[in-house]
Amino acid sequence: MAETVMAAINRRAFIGGTIGGIVAAGLGVPIALSLQSAPTSTGNLLTSRIPLPEPFRRRLTVPPVLAPVRTDASTDHYLVRQQITRSEIIPGTMTELWTYGGSFPGPTIESRRGRSVIVTHVNELPVPTVVHLHGGRTPAKSDGYPIDFVLPSDMTYYNQQLAHRDHASAGHSAMTAGGDVSEGERTYVYPLEQRAATLWYHDHRMDFTGPSVWRGLAGFHLHRDDEEDALDLPRGARELPLMIVDRSFAADGSLLYPSSDPTLVHEPGVMGDYIAGVLGDVMLVNGMPWPEARVDGVHHRLRLLNASNARRLSLRLDPAPRGGIMQIGTDGGLLDAPLTHDHLVLAPAQRLDVVVDFGGYPPGTVVTLRNDYGNGRMGEVMRFVVGDAVEDSFTMPDRLSSVATAAETESIATRAFHFRAGDIGERHGWLIGGQPFGADEIAATVAAGSLEVWELFADFHHPVHLHGASFQVLQRGSEGPGAFDFGWKDTIDLQPGEQARIAVRFDTNPGKYVFHCHNLEHEDMAMMANILIR
Incomplete structure (x- = not known):
């Protein structure tokens, strides 16, 4: 699927239901609709003002591990x-x-x-x-x-x-x-x-x-x-944490970002064209543009993090690896059993933990990590150059962990939250339950250790993240969990016009926490609310 860059629509319209239907409502934000498929990201492309670098010229490095003092x-x-x-x-x-x-x-x-x-x-x-x-x-x-x-x-x-x-x-x-x-x-x-x-x-x-x-x-x-x-x-060396982000650059090489207030002190959010989210045109992995990694012909563990502000990713390896991409974990840790995929979808803030058998490629094979939600250069992320096969004792186990199923019968409450565009005074913004964030407003008071069912409703893409809790996805629309929804999670990739149901376990200490959209432009423009755990 090609990348969708959000285009402006009439300021009196927004999505109120399924993709392809636009309903009059009271706010204009940049969106893109397709009658054939959902848009890939909610956001607007910010074009760099500097010539972009050639891909695959930089060697991938892994962030250093910090030593304790x-x-x-x-x-x-x-x-x-x-x-x-x-x-x-x-x-x-x-x-x-x-x-x-x-x-x-x-x-x-x-x-x-x-x-x-x-x-x-x-x-x-x-x-x-x-x-x-x-x-x-x-x-x-x-x-x-x-x-x-x-x-x-x-x-x-x-x-x-x-x-x-x-x-x-x-x-x-x-x-x-x-x-x-x-x-x-x-x-x-x-x-x-x-x-x-x-x-x-x-x-x-x-x-x-x-x-x-x-x-x-x-x-x-x-x-x-x-x-x-x-x-x-x-x-x-066979465990690679990979932080994937998109960024844009000004003519002087500085990072380009459309802040409403460049001082970052007074007025929150971004300029009007980017209210839906900021999409960059340079893909960085561990801080390097389109890097190359040389890997031995052996199993590798890839810890994938989408740390972009608004860009969603659909990742695949080209050519595809022997045995597919084996998912072993998600936001909250190990799955109960491995899952095999031919591609991986990550919304902002989500993590997927996977194993890839590079020993299945002939030495010298160039393997490109592609992003099928990106056009042109944003359709590529990085590449691996496979070296000689080496001794490899790893065998994927049939079982990874014992993951308790969140039983809906344990739920002591059901709550509904609507994530939608809306006005905040005279400004456009993003709301939960029709309200902007207020530090003193409590959207949900819950019992520590309890389980609740939350029903989430979206207008656009909203990667919804809960602090102080973990959850399992029960349902998307009338279907069960999606292909990447299994295991304990802290962020759900909520789709445009979608209703999802999650079973939330409040498994941390008492106190006040937040939940919010992890499209960071939405979060900064008030799409956040409080949870009080007692």
Whole structure:
């Protein structure tokens, strides 16, 4: 399926039901409709103003694993400095990045079930930040609530901008008062008493998550346990975490992003053409444009993360591998048994854990990872060059884990939430249940450890992410789960005009958490709501 770039429609129309039907409603946003098939992404293409690099000229690198600054009997302690750095992403041009530890992606944190992780983040950036461990079962104080700011250690720039607040346009940023604010640094405590899984950490500041992540504030957190170790999955050089993002570049090599407020202090969101989401025209894997990886002819484990702001991906290997692409895990960790696919679909924030047998290719084979939701250059992601076959003792087991089924009969409540475009005062935005985000408004009060059934309704694509909970997909429309819905998840790829039902387990500590659309432009323009776990 070709990429769909959203085109403007009348400001009084939006999708209210199935694809192909447009109903008069009260808001205009850029969308694209096809009578034959659903659009691939909700967003608008932002075209770079610099010649794009030739693909497959850069060698793939894997983010370094961060060493703890100290350890004790039960806990590993880390220090991360959030800082500005410059990197040659486009050959011959330097790009300013906001980074964790000076690199994009940030350094990988590895943890193990049974050991806590404590991470101190020092904010050396010009604006506040908030860190969210995506997929972590964390205390509310450490979850990265969007107004729990870590203020800059140097407040000069931020204070200068705040002095102009009277001249700023009103946005829902006015509701940021009352957060748990830290000055210069904050220590996040992660008990991580949960199954092994591919987690990631990223900025989560209210109103400005989109531009902050776009500028580089994202990194892997790989959580391991004994159950996973017993499977003898590919490790070391044969385990490749791959963070896939799209970005656009200005003429001077800087990252191009259509912020309504370039200061990233006052007015939230993006300019009107990009209200549906920002799609870039350069594909980066681990921070490199269209890289190449040389791999031995042996099984490899690929930890795939779509960290794009709005772009959905449909990935396949060309030529296809012997035995297909074997999925072993998803957002919440291992599946109960492997699944075989010929392609993989990931919405923003989703992870898929797969094994590929590169030993099935003749040495020298060039294998391209393609994105069937992309046109032209965005239809390619990276490529692998297969080396000689080497000894390979790995055999995919029939069973991977014991994954409990979320029984709908356990549900103590059923709730419905509508994710739709709407007006916020005089601005266009995105709403849950007809309401914009308010820090003091509770959309759902739930019992810790309980299970509920949530019915989710969408107008456009909305990758819905729940903090403080994990869920299983029960149903899409009148059908069961989709091909990539199995296992415990934290993000569902909600399709345009779709109704989905999920069984949600509130399996973390009491406190206030959020759920939101992980199209980051939608999130920044108010598509977020609160869960209170008691």
